[in-house]
Amino acid sequence: MESEGLHLNIDYVGSSGVVLSPEQKAALQTSLVILQNENKFHKVYFWGKIVGVKEDYFVAQGFDKDEFAGRKTFYSKDCIHWGLLPPATKMMRDQSKLAKGRFTGDPSYEYEHVETKKVGEGEDATEEEETLTIKEEDRLASVITEIDEDVRIVPRAAFIKTPTGQVISNRSFEGLSVSEAAKLCNYFHFREPQLISEQSILQRASLDKAIDFMDSVEEDIPRGSWSLQFERGSGLVTLRSLLWQGYIFCHVPGQRKFGSVYFGTGEKNLDLPFML
Template sequence: MNINSFNDISNTVGYSGLTLSLEEIVILRNSLIILQKENHFLNIFLWGKLLGIAKDYYISFGYRNDALHGQTYFYSTDGFVWDLLPKPNMRSRLLTPLCVSRLQGDPALVVDVYEQYANTKPFGTEVFKDHGRYFKELKEEDRLSSLVEMYNEDALIKPRGALFKRADGVVIENKVYEGLSIQDAREIKSYMHWRRPHQRWNTNLLTRYDYNYALDFLDTIDKDIPKTSWTLHIEHGTIAILRSLYWPGMTFYQKINNSEHGSLYIGYGKRNLDIPHMLHNWG
């Protein structure tokens, strides 16, 4: 969520029932403005809040030139002081999905994932066979970076037209973006993943009658599996609200016929892997 949208947070992502307190909004807004100036970011966003036992983690990111490939992430436990979030490594990517405990709120804490997983999963120790101690312990700071990466792959989104790919390949925010019409806002394919595309470049070309490569270079969320992993509602005919079933606590909003949009995640950093079972029961 852009810091300029903080004042209206209760009327946007607040529809999910999860929001930030007035004190948090004031603190985060002021500290992020400072962080943006110190790093010479063109724009800065509040990614969300990961709930821990002792302390919570606030996550933010900004970019200088490229809105897609140039993002830099930070974390804070108090909303004042921001530390650079390291990029995920092979070990953290492997072990983070196996962590069953909640985040503690201590970036320096090292947990024994081997012991956690073996005690809760049948034959869990086989996952770590022949990997040695290197693949058994995980620092919470590294776990944090992998959780952010996992979330971004699944649930960080932008509306169609909000990002523009220049001829030189640099992705920028579209200054003439005027929002989605009520008809487009009701369509799942009007929303795209804000990360490097996984689909072939011509995927949208073959499915959209109004294809424009400068706007349609990202994967649309209607290609996600299962297709019903997203919920979309139009509230009062003025705002579209999307939620991800994979990441409970994720809320995205787009004001109808307005350029304002954004998303916020407030949760425990747990991915919901029971979606097929849930959808089967609902069906």
């Protein structure tokens, strides 16, 4: 959710239990402007909050003009002071999946994972234990990246891809109509396309390459992982992810207003295929 007008726009997702206190709103409104100016970002988004056992992490992201490139992620525990998270490498993400349980709220906390390895062959084989330490700061960066890849979405035509390959905000976007907003095919994953099936390639070949360059959430597996609802009559549409419970996207049909936040524990709902 864009930092500009955050204190007003955050109320769109209030029905889902996403609430910030007046003090937190005021602190974010000021500190995110400072964060943007200090780092010379084109835009700063309030990403959401990951709830910890002792303390919570408030998360923000800064972008250059090309919103597919140059993304930096920051975290704060008081909505005022921000720390830069390291980029999530593949090894970091693989190791972070071994850490179980809730976040503690301490970035320097280390999880321990014990692996048993077999050494030798036959009767001479022995088992050795190897302890792997995972820093919570690395796990936080990995989980945020995974949530962005899995469920961060935008309305169709809200962004365009220029002939040079840059992804920028579409100034001509005036919002989805009420009938368009009711269809999952009009919401795209805000990342590079990953679906490479023959059917998706043929479908994309006949579409507008400047607009339809991302994957539609309609093709997500498992089917039914999104809950779409209208609120305030047809004045607001919300999409909630059942895969990452706590992620919510909202859009005002007929207007440029849209955004998303994540308020949760940072744990993926791995049981979803059995629940549908």
